[in-house]
Amino acid sequence: MEQKTRGGSRVRQLVPGKSANEVVANGERLHEGLSDGRARSDGRERSAARSANSFFYGDETWLILVGGWEATRGEQGIKDWENKRNELLSWTDNSREGRWTGRNQQLHCYKKTGAVACVLVLSVQGLYSPSDDVVDLSPSNFDREVMQSDSLWLVEFYAPWCGHCQRLVPDWKKAATALKGIVKVGAVDADQHKSLGGQYGVRGFPTIKIFGSNKNKPEDxxxxxxxxxxxxxAINALRSLVKDRMAGKSGGSDQSRQSGSGGGASKKDVVELTDDNFDQTVLNSDDVWMVEFFAPWCGHCKNLEPEWAAAATELKEQTKGKVRLGAVDATVHQVLASRYGIRGFPTIKLFRKGEDPEDYEGGRSRSDIVARALDLFSENAPPPELLEILNEDVLKKTCEDHQLCIIAVLPHILDTGASGRNGYLEVMMKMAEKYKKKMWGWLWTEAGAQMELETSLGIGGFGYPAMAAINARKMKFALLKGSFSETGIHEFLRDLSVGRGSTAPVGGGALPKINAVEPWDGKDGELPVEDDIDLSDVELDDLGKDEL
Structure with missing residues (x-):
């Protein structure tokens, strides 16, 4: 027997002649058989599927409409049963009415010529009820509730038949209750309201979007x-919204995409590029630019997004803003997409002033992006400056502004002379050039000039010259144990680069007090002038006499 649904599609009777209890019981057993078969071999799975076809469908083709989706016969049938079993087992037996009902479906059982027949049909109810703290959104109220609201909104686009959506329901409700009065939480049945889902590029379920201050550009x-x-x-997004308002950004976030993960990277360091600002911002800039051309609906673009954001922040710190990352929504800014021949997403291009753009063909992890960007930067970047520690500001700024600061304590000028000291400084400059892409800070001082610094780093036990690398964020340091030479320092810094080598906490847990000193004048040292001693009034004849 067949029945017509509202759309005119046909739904076949499910297991004619079987009671609802038999359907559920046998479905459970077959589900267990399927799981058991998967645990063993594909042959067992096929056997379970054949049993399913034999019990449920006989030799007939099974055609059942579930949310517009049709499944047929053996293996596909048992897989559908696996998806639906939890719903079936939770249904309540309304025996007087002759049907089993659930949230989204009903198993109708009826008698005909003395036999019981059952059909599975889809109800039109959504996943959420009016009693929930989740606001039911549709084309009729979406603009009023969300777009014209000053509130932050979290909106889930779902389909009632989607297993992942069904599993999300209790957590989505719990979050809505916890955020009540703080952040609005809503849900759209995008299977029923396809136009609304399509408007926001919904391609899978569930899709969650954050509607912040700029409602026209919700964040994934x-x-x-x-x-x-x-x-x-939600709280992180709310904090960003408040910061934008404090900064006077009433027009919303300057990013068209932003990660919604609570632990994800912020998009604040990725520059939004458009047809209007691209030439001035990128082409006329002296900085190195890496630009991603993306589409909001592109899955690969969404996967790249947190890596791109993290790389942007790291490069901003390491290069002092000399390497910048931008993003172009190529579906909106089609002039740029056409100019640079964008045919797929994401496409990443490299821009340096006066040169033709290059395609980026490296990896898409944060580390890959950062490594390539630093290579570009270091090709033309000058070596870092080697500074003498003259006061507290020099040490503090250098160590706090860089991931590591490399500090050398050189022998006293009287011990080496100008030529000896310049030799040590030359070695340091060569190493600074070799490791310039690391963007470390480089400092030196004379032995004895900054005793508190030496004490906090344990310098002195190995003699002079000595070298230490300080991580001011962690307040830890490592000491050069090898020779103060290009080879010895290279091995020391190479180990630091890959996370090897022993470290210790900086003495006192903070950068030490620094004495203000005069800069070295580049000359040899001079011995201090000793005062002449007048011995004219000393009676030498008395020096050898003993006194009683």
């Missing part, structure tokens, strides 16, 4: 699906 949420992760992301 890509964090965890626990209630805690959702709440954390």
């Amino acid at each position: 949420y890509q964090g965890g699906r626990s209630s805690q992760a959702i709440v954390d992301a």
